[in-house]
Amino acid sequence: MVVAAALVDGDGRVLVQRRPAGKPMAGLWEFPGGKVEAGELPEFALARELEEELGISLDPGLVKPCAFASETLGTKHLLLLLYTLRNWSGTPAARHADALQWVYPGELHALEMPPADVPLIAALEKLV
Template sequence: MSLVANRSSLLFVVAAALVDGDGRVLVQQRPPGKPMAGLWEFPGGKVEAGEVPEAALARELAEELGIAVETACLAPATFASEPLGDRHLLLLLYALRKWSGMPQAKHASALKWVRPLELHALEMPPADKPLIGLLEALI
């Protein structure tokens, strides 16, 4: 195993497990034309230079789902670390139970509310799969 040579080869990503009152989690389907099109994932995105992870996630959720999030409501849950081509993905997953607005698929093909156990049956990116067990324990 080799060490990541520099920070520019790290892809720093944040995502949210939105949890509704029934204990279901929101996932979105990647649209055609994007890498890993058709796979289901937790909403989120890249952390831009100069952003803290929570601010990046609040921004991404507003852009992708049209919801408003208070950063204080983002509870760190777990992370994933995966090789991704010539880069390395570091994904921070936050649990979120409180937001304003109704989630809409602004940049995804579809949204789906599922129980954590049902996540195992969905086709998901490799970095998202290891996060399912923890979500089952948390929810």
């Protein structure tokens, strides 16, 4: 299971990051997040991953479920849980990505994204 966040700023834009060279799906834009470890609650995994990837901190109780995607990737299956987050501490920085970009949800359609992220855009457009 993988968790991801749609960080929403005061203008209604969401943060996406570009996967770095050398990683699977390099160059694609994605919502920040990562794998849930054994025995870890998804919200706490998201807080840990956002600290590692972006250098921000958050209260796991403030994340709101948004949507999920179920995608077969080769021989593996991915379950991706997307949460929205409007309150965090710190300024997001690209620690494990090539770049960060703030975009309006409708602009996500123009970005190349991993297959599991694409179906989440419609749900995000309705919530933001």
